[in-house]
Amino acid sequence: MVTHRFLPHLPAEKLAALQLEGLRWTVRHAYANSPAYRAKFDAAGVHPDDITTLDDIRLLPFTTVADLREGYPLPLLSVPEEQVVRIHASSGTTGKRKILAYTQNDIDTFALQMARCYEIAGLTTLDRVQIAVGYGLWTAGAGFQLGCEKFGALTVPVGPGNLEMQLQLMTDVGTTCLCSTASMALLMAEEVERNGLRDQCKLRKIIFGAEAHSAKMRKTFEEKLGLEGSYDIAGMTEMYGPGTALECDAHEGLHYWADLFIIEILDPETLQPVPDGEVGEMVVTSLRKEAAPLVRYRTRDLTRMLPGMCSCGREIPRHDHILGRSDDMIIFRGVNIYPGQIADVLHKFPEAGAEYQIVLTRKEGKDSLTLRLERNAESADGNNAALASAVGAELHKKLMARVEMEIVDPGVLPRSFGKSKRVVDLRDQE
Secondary structure, three states: OOOOOOOOOOOHHHHHHHHHHHHHHHHHHHHHHOHHHHHHHHHHOOOHHHOOOHHHHHHOOOEOHHHHHHOOOOOOOOOOHHHOOEEEEOOOOOOOOOEEEEOHHHHHHHHHHHHHHHHHOOOOOOOEEEEOOOOOOOHHHHHHHHHHHHHOOEEEEOOOOOHHHHHHHHHHHHOOEEEEEHHHHHHHHHHHHHOOOHHHOOOOEEEEEOOOOOHHHHHHHHHHHOOOEEEEEEEEHHHOEEEEEEEOOOOOOEEEOOOOEEEEEEOOOOOOEOOOOOOEEEEEEEOOOOOOOOOOEEEEEEEOEEOOOOOOOOOOOEEOOOOEEOOOOEEEOOEEEOHHHHHHHHOOOOOEEEEEEEEEEEEOOEEEEEEEEEEOOOOOHHHHHHHHHHHHHHHHHHHOOOOEEEEEOOOOOOOOOOOOOOEEEOHHHO
């Protein structure tokens, strides 16, 4: 049994030196080897020699998803093509997919950041890890498997879906850790309960991510499966894939690997830094990526930095959970609403279930927002009206917008092996 092999020891002085070294290397590498980056830097009037301190990162231009799409199929490529050993792509739904190239060193770094996640989640080489996320072009399955093999635990590479196989392997192989979306974790928990398999399961931990989740959803699958713990994971295809950050057992935010990338938290409108502890858009700059380095990449993810040391005692910086995206905001009758705000309200009501759906419609030019909410399985269906009234009133107070409520029976809303579709916007179908 081997542990504590992969987590970095990063006192502030050492981290600052590592970041500056990585930043200067990245800028020189991108400028020298990527025509796209050279043109971008020249247009901004910045040269690699101008980067002498970490604060000089603000001199650099931003990189956006448009830069990735314009460079299709190998955007921002900064190495000779013969050094590219793999590609992965995002699961984007508009335009051409964002394809990212990897050198062998990039693959090794990808495996390292995922191995760190298994270690911070308290796994050992005796654990058996069932990977129930997408394989193929997507980074998720490959990343979880790479990291698991580097870490040294037994890998059970199932992929998403196929509940019958998932349950059989979980019980027969003795899976101790499941890697999935929160929606898949909830679905598995419901199936374990429905089939009376809890006593046959050895599952003790879940690492989940890839979608927004509510505290209620998390509590539900933890209780149904009798888990020791669950851990929210962050990641993005542009930054290798999953594993850029993970919760520890203290659950005081996500530890991220500041020796691999720099995070800035900026106001998405002004693109200026927000004060420590305030929510803004996460902007990342890679420090080791060879094939497709990222310089001030606008992720559109909203979060905040968490100052101070985590109570776990690790000298590894933290950011908050991904609170939403600057581009998934719902504009409803002039009010800006994030799905996460609704999830926060639902957590206050024990009678509410873990699944919900936001439906936007328009009739005769007037927008309506309906929240379809599953009732908790233990709650009596005769209390639907009271629950709808209470939740509706709290949402009105929180959002400053009126929400129509529809309470439905447990299991009515669609389940997903991947990311649940929380928002259904039908307003263009008037």
